[in-house]
Amino acid sequence: MKLKTIPELYIIRSKKINNITLMILGCLLFIMLLFNIRSKIKEINKNEKAKALSAFFSISKKTQFIMSTLYTLKFDDKFNEYILKNENDVEYQYLKSILHKKITTGNNIYGSIGYLINFSTNKLNYYMTSTGIIDKKTFYKNNKFFGNIEEKIRSISDDGNYINIFINDKSYLNLNKSYWIIKLDKKSFFYEVGDRKNWYMKLDSILNLSDLENIKINSDIVKKISEMHKNSSSFKESIKVNGRNLHIFYLPEFDIELYYYQPEINIIRIIVMEAGKGIIQFLLLYLIIAIIINLIISPIKELAQKMGYGNEKETAEITYIKTKIDELSTTNVELTGRVKELSEIQKRKKLKDSLLGIPNGQDIGKFLWEKEYRIILMEIYDVDSIKNMYDNFRISKEFVMKYFMNEAIFEVVDIDFKSIAIIIENFPREEMEEILTNLIFHIERNFSLYFVAAVTDRYRDLKELPAAYRIAKKIMDYKYIYKQYKVIFQDIVNDNHLNKYYYPIQLEAKLISKTLGANVSEVKKVIQEIFGNDIEQKLTDKKSIREFSGLLYNTLNRILIQLNEMNMGEINKNADITGILKISDVKELKNTFEEIVTELCNFIKENSEIDIKTIKNSIEKYLLLNYMKDISLENLADYLGYSFKYASILFKKIMGDNFKNYLSLYRIKKAKEIMKNKEYKIKELAEMVGYNSSNTFIRTFRKYEGVSPGKYFFNIDSDI
Structure with missing residues (x-):
């Protein structure tokens, strides 16, 4: 057997190294190709979802504006007079012309946004529109409403260019029904959605938003939409239908669901493009390796031989490798620090989402400890009275973190520009109160920021984080009532107080301002905010109603005090507001309160002594x-x-x-x-x-x- 020479062995070794290098690079290329394809599909889905969300939020703002327009029109004095009049009244035709003019003028403005408002009642046989007075039957037929439409609460139709929404106000002013038909121009109202053929709307029927004639509707998606139950949340996660994402949205103003059926992803095109990129990257990488070998390593070896290291070239190579290792170590330290910083930011975001009750699919147990904990909510007492608040707030937050560093296990979460939440391990109340009092004192002295802290009871289960944070927010709502405390514990604000229904002082100030300005329509809006939509569920017993009526009585007293400053003190002799304390029914309480405030507005308007x-x-x-x-x-x-x-x-x-x-x-x-x-x-x-x-x-x-x-x-x- 013939033995191979050293040069031949070197060539064989070099070929093996080249083959192994090519195999490794090929495997890396294949893995990278799969990863890039998967990432590209995820990116497309993410972008489509973001685009759909952006379009939905824009449409949602428009629908809110529409309902605000209807609300303003319904509280217009002339509108109410028209509803109350009979056709035989002298002013009826005059009011009819004024109301029609308002609708026509409004539609000239609303048309640029993409919607038109039309109005009628069960006593009228016509609709008021921007183009004139139109017979009901003709108007329903033109807008594709068939059958006994007035028996429905909501309904939608498609006449080609417009989506028409029928709204039935069951009872208005306890007299009759009022009907509204909102016409949404497909091109201008829904211009954000781009290609509308993939968007669907569902109420009592399913419509496609496209205005193209003879468009082919996907029967599978229509069937799937018809089978789905309504969800009152504005958005829920996408579902798969025939391999494509179906994004579902909800418009509470019209009780309508919107569906976006995402276009099919061209997988073959993505594979071809990513494979092309991968081949180019492979060639570039191979070229870089060849350049490094020929232009860097080889010259270094030759230089070492010339300098007398011919027989000790391994020493020169080791020195070079050590230098490169040191460089890589420095780079690794920098990257590790950056990764740690990004991980900390990501952790705080996950904790904030958990506090606010936003689902993020993450197990926060890996961020926190398995011990009893409390939530501390720290908030600036009076934001409006502080200068240079933002810089001082940032410095204060850093001070809080350093202050707790040696005291307890904790996590600090940014909430907004004026408050932070602290998730902290439980320890005795006396110690916690002393620590927080000293902390707030140091912040006041060093940064001129006046904080108040709300502290919850102990919790064990991390799933209760959102509930604990909500309790902390409720405690903080009482900071003006318990202003003598810098630290407010949950047992100070007992369960009875936490479950009470009240309205904030800012809303009361808004009501007083609108009342003194004699703005009846704005006053009614503020009263609706005060009472809310679910007050009957919150005020379930006579005691809670009596406490709430006491708050209303105090508000009325403050309005009368302001009237004294306006030289209208004589109204105090005639205004009997004590009766509100004797009411035990929520609806009667609201009506009585509204009547008293409306009378005050009318008094200010009619009897003002101001020249x-x-x-x-x-x-x-x-x-x-x-x-x-x-x-x-x-x-x-x-x-x-x-x-x-x-x-x-x-x-x-x-x-x-x-x-x-x-x-x-x-x-x-x-x-x-x-x-x-x-x-x-x-x-x-x-x-x-x-x-x-x-x-x-x-x-x-x-x-x-x-x-x-x-x-x-x-x-x-x-x-x-």
């Missing part, structure tokens, strides 16, 4: 004499002799804008007048019209005029 013209002259005189000074609404309120709050309402009502905007426009107008007569430097001009800083003057001038004052006056001089 609008005199006060307007006083305001204009005050501005003329003082616009060049540093003045505020407080100064004007003192001059007029009213409270700050009432002066604010009065100014906007008389002058048509708030004090700040009106004063800015007034000063800019005066600046223009001054510059017409004589030229001044911008700084001098700013001081002459009441600005302490030329930068503030320039910024304000550009806000209202669109250009800087220098450019504005230069253009005027050029025109002259």
